[in-house]
Amino acid sequence: MPMDELSLPENHPNPSEADDQPTEKDCLEADLPASIQKAIAELLQGEKEQVLHLDCLSDELYGAINANL
Incomplete structure (x- = not known):
């Protein structure tokens, strides 16, 4: 079994799904x-x-994230 599959929880969505949402x-x-x-x-x-x-706007989001950390 590949290492990346070992680290994923059982309820994690399948990474091969097309929409990845x-x-x-x-x-x-x-x-x-x-x-x-x-x-x-x-x-x-x-x-x-x-x-x-x-x-x-993207910078504002990153700033808000950093400020809340």
Whole structure:
């Protein structure tokens, strides 16, 4: 058995699945700090609107993550 399979929990999704997205919401991060939630929402909105300052929004998210660590 390959080493990477040994380190995965039994309920881990199969890495060979095409979409590689979790199918159950219970495995997603919950109770994020407000600053991170706000930065994620702004980044997603910026991607949706195809704004030119996505790099700034991305930096805001990384900053919010680092500040909360």
